[in-house]
Amino acid sequence: MAVMPFFYDIIRTMKINVYVETQAMELNKPFTYLCNEQVYVGCRVKVPFGYKDCIGIVTEINVTSSVQNLKEVKEVIDRTPLLNEELMNLAKWMSNYYVAPLISCYKTMLPPALKPSSTYASIVYESWAFKKESQMPLTKHQQELIQSISFPIKASEFRKICKSCAKALIDKGYVEIRQLEKNPKLVSSSVDSQFSLTKQQKDAIDKITQSSQTYFLLHGVTGSGKTEVFLQLASQALQQGKQVLILVPEIGLTPMMIERVSARFGSDIAIYHSQLNNQEKYSQYKLVKENKVKIVVGTRSSIFMPFSNLGYILMDEEHDSSYKQDNSPRYQTKDILIQRARVHHCKVVMASATPSLEAYARAYKGNYELVSLNQRVNQKMPDIHLIDMRKEKSMNGLSSTLIQKIEQCLSRKEQVILLLNRRGYLPVVKCSTCNEVMTCPDCGIALTYHKDSQSLICHCCGRSFYFKSECPKCHGHQFYQLGMGTEKLEEKISELFPEARIIRMDADSTRKKGAHEKILKEFETRGDILIGTQMVAKGLDFARVTCVGILQADLAMVRNDFSSSEIAYQLLEQASGRAGRSDKAGNVYIQTFEPDHFVMKCVLSHNYLSFFQQEMKYRHLGHYPPYVYLCTLIYIHKDLNKAFEIANKEKEFLNSLKVLGPIEIHSRKDGKRVRLVIKSNTKEELNQKIKECFTYHSSLKTNVKLDINMYPNRLED
Ligand code: ADP
Ligand code: ZN
DSSP states (O other): OOOOOOOOOOOOOEEEEEEETTOTTOSSOOEEEEEOSOOOTTOEEEEEETTEEEEEEEEEESOOOOOSSOOBOOEEOOSSOSSOHHHHHHHHHHHHHTTOOHHHHHHHHSOGGGSTTOOGGGOOEEEEEEEOOOOSOOOHHHHHHHHHSOSSEEHHHHHHHOHHHHHHHHHTTSEEEEEEEOOOOOOOOOOOOOOOOOHHHHHHHHHHHHOOOSEEEEEEOTTSOHHHHHHHHHHHHHHTTOEEEEEOSSGGGHHHHHHHHHHHHTTOEEEEOTTSOHHHHHHHHHHHHTTOOSEEEESGGGGGSOOSSEEEEEESSTTOGGGBOSSSSOOBHHHHHHHHHHHHTOEEEEEESSOOHHHHHHHHHTSSEEEEEOSOTTSOOOEEEEEETTTSOEETTEEHHHHHHHHHHHHTTOEEEEEOOOOSSBSOOBBTTTOOBOBOTTTOSBOEEETTTTEEEOTTTOOEEEOOSSOTTTOOOOBOOOSOOHHHHHHHHHHHOTTSOEEEESTTTTOSTTHHHHHHHHHHHHOSEEEESGGGGSSOOOTTEEEEEESSGGGGGGSSSTTHHHHHHHHHHHHHTTSSOSSSOOEEEEEESOTTSHHHHHHHTTOHHHHHHHHHHHHHHHTOTTSSEEEEEEEEESSHHHHHHHHHHHHHHTTTSEEEEEEEEEEETTEEEEEEEEEESOHHHHHHHHHHHHHHHHHTTOSOEEEEEESOSSOOO
C-alpha cells in the first residue's frame, strides 16, 4: 500500500508592498508587510495600519526592505488578483497623469463591493438545491418527486414543493444545498428592427473596418443612424470572438441603447451604470471577468471592466460632459480608453452629431480618422425657427408663437418636447416686502424653490430646507414670481393644454431607480408633451415627435467659462435633433434674446463646421484648449484668507507657467474655495509642474485641501 506523503505546501514568508486607503496625501508610497500566505499582485489584503486594520492592494511581492520589525498581513482577502496586470498598470498611469493618489485610482476602477475599503459584505448569496448521486433507498413518492424537479433549483422553491420529502432527500444525500452568489438578471430582449443600411452607413462601416487607423470620429448628424453603425461593428467583433464596449454618457440614454443592443444580441450583454446597486454592479462585473458576456453597455466607469480581448470601444455622444469624472481622480473617459485600446489593439469609434472641439480638432489634424454621416436616414433635417423674445409677446416666458405651434402639433396627434434647462419651480425666491433673497448659508447662491417637495434647494451643494412661505427676515408672506423652472413650466403648460398628457423629466423626477425608463416608455406610448432639462436633448428617438420648443435658450451661453458657447451649441443642436426623425417633418422653435449670436446662426443652418471654425478662433485668441493645456487647482478651507494665502504661495511656486487667479469661486459644504487656472503649451511640462506643486503642497503641512483638476474641458465655478 502506498504511503501518502506527508507534506506541507511550504510558503516562505515574503515581504510585500501594499497601498492602503489612508495615504490620501501621498501620490505613490507603499508600505511593506510580511506575508505568510500565497498572495499575488492585485489582491486585497487586510493589514494593521496605525491603530487599526486597513484593506490595501498588493502592488509588489518579494521586495527587499531593510526595515526591522515589519508587521504581518492579517488576512489575504482575494485568492486571485482583483486587478490584472493591465489594470494595475493603468492605475499607475492614471495616478501619474491626473496627479492623483494611486489608491484612489484603484478604488475608482473597482465596483463598490470590491473596493479596497470594503470586504465582500455586500455580495448577496442564494441557496440552491443540486442533485447528487446516492445509494440510499427512496420511497416511491420521493423517487417520483426527485424525477419531477429540474435541478438546480432555488432552495426555497425546492422546499416549497414538499416540506417533509425535501428534508428526507437532503438527509439521504440525493440533494445538496449550496450557497451561490446571487445571479445577475439577464436582459430580456425586445424585437429587433430590420432594415437595409443606407449608402452612407455602409460607407462608414467599410471605412472603419478597412482602415489601418485606430481612432475614428464618427460625425453623424442627428438621426443619421449612428447606432446602427455601432451595432454592425459590434457584430463583426463578436464574429471574431472579441468583446465590445459600448459607452453611453448617462443613465438617461441607457434604456434606449440597451433595448437596441439587446434586441440585436440577446442576453450576451452586461449593463453597468450608476443606478445599479452594489450587488448588481458586482454581478455585472463578474459576468465580464468570467467572460460570460461579450458586450458591455455602460456609463463611464465601465471603461474599467476586466476585459480580456476587446475588439471595439464604441463611444456614443462623445462630447458629453458626463464622460468626465467629477471627483479625484478626475479622469476623462477618452484618455482611459486610449490606454486600453493600446493594450487590446482594438479600434475606437467616437460618435457625435456635435463633436467636442477637442475631438474635431484632432480629426482635423489627422489624429483621428473622420467618418461622416451628413444626412439623416429620412433625408430631412428639422427646420429651425428663432423666436426673438425682444419682439415677441410672451406670458410666463412662453411666446405666443410657441404656444400656437404646440397647439397645432397636438391637433395633428403628434408629440412635443419642451426643453428648459433649469429644474425646480422658481430659480430665485425673493421677498416682495423686504427684497430679501433666500440663499444657501454654505454657498451664498440663491436657493431654488421646489413646489413638489415644498422645499428650497441649493443646486450647488444639494442642501434642502423646508419652505414655510415666510420670509425669515421680515416674516412677510408675499414673494416675487421671477423666472421659471421645469416644475412651473409643467404647471403653465397643463393650464394651457388641459387635455394633453404631460410628462416631466429632470433630475427630480428621475431620482428613483428605473424612472428614466418608465418616463420614456410612458411618453412613447401615451404622452403628448415631454418637458425636461438637458436630459430630453439627448439621444431620444421617438418617431412621433415633430415639434421641439427650447425656452430660455440663452441660459447656457451666459456661463462664465471658455467652453460655454460649445456647450450651448451642443445642447441646442442636440435638442433640435429630437424633432422629425421619422417620416414626418420636424420643426424646432428656439426662444432667444440673442438671435444674432453666432451660436444661434450655426444652429439655424445646422452648420457644425462653421461653428467649429468660429469657436476655434476665440479659443486661439484667448489661449484656451485645444490650443493650450489647462489645469485648475482649487484650494478649500473654512477660512477664505487661509485658502488665498496657500493659493498665492503655490502661484509663486508655479511662476514659470502662466497662472490665472487666485479668485474666489462658489463655496461648497467643505468650505470656501479659491481657484488657480494654469496654462501650458505642453502636457509634459504641465504634468511635471503640477506634480512638483502637489509635493510642495504636502510639504507645507497645511490643512487647506488641494483639489487638482488636470485637463478640464470646462472651468468649474
Ligand atoms: P443617431 O444616433 O444618428 O441620432 P439613430 O441611430 O438613433 O440615429 O437612428 C435614427 C433612427 O433611424 C432610428 O429609429 C433607427 O432605427 C433608424 N434607422 C437607422 N438606420 C436605418 C436604416 N438604414 N433604414 C431605416 N431606418 C434606420
Ligand atoms: Zn449650498
